[in-house]
Amino acid sequence: MERIPLTTRGYARLREELHNLLRVERPAIIAAIDEARSHGDLKENAEYHSAKEKQGFIEGRIAELENKLARVDVIDISKLSGSKALLGATVTMVDTDTDKEVTYVLVGPDEANIEDNLLSTTSPIGRALLGKEAGDEVKVQAPGGQRVYEIEKVSFIDLK
Secondary structure, eight states, X not given: OOOEEEEHHHHHHHHHHHHHIIIIIHHHHHHHHHHHHTTSOSXXXXXXXXXXXXXXXXXXXXXXHHHHHHTEEEEOXXXXXXXXXXXXXXXXXXXXXXXXXXXXXXXXXXXXXXXXXXXXXTSHHHHHHTTOOTTOEEEEEETTEEEEEEEXXXXXXXXX
């Protein structure tokens, strides 16, 4: 069984989502199904069919989260150190063409969110950064062509 790497923050988010689905969403959809059943003929009852569809989604997501959480390897960023980029590292780099500076936290695929600067280690940029240090140049093939970045800093601070 393949282990899933998650930071402590990513683990907490998945646990919170599972808790919400089990304690809030599941009871609410069960009540909605009961209410829709009370309206009579189920064949032509759009509320009932919609609620059943939503229930299927919720139950599927619960099963997916329980499976993932059973296989998690939690990475505590506060206990990491070193100079090489790896899962949990905060990497600051500069695009050599535009001089634009960006900072990413390297995370597992289940918690990646580019808007929050959480970059998956399985993404093209994430894979290219793994094992690199400050001063290294990283070449990444992007849809618009090859991009070159220079790593300015690798640290292990949680950006929360």
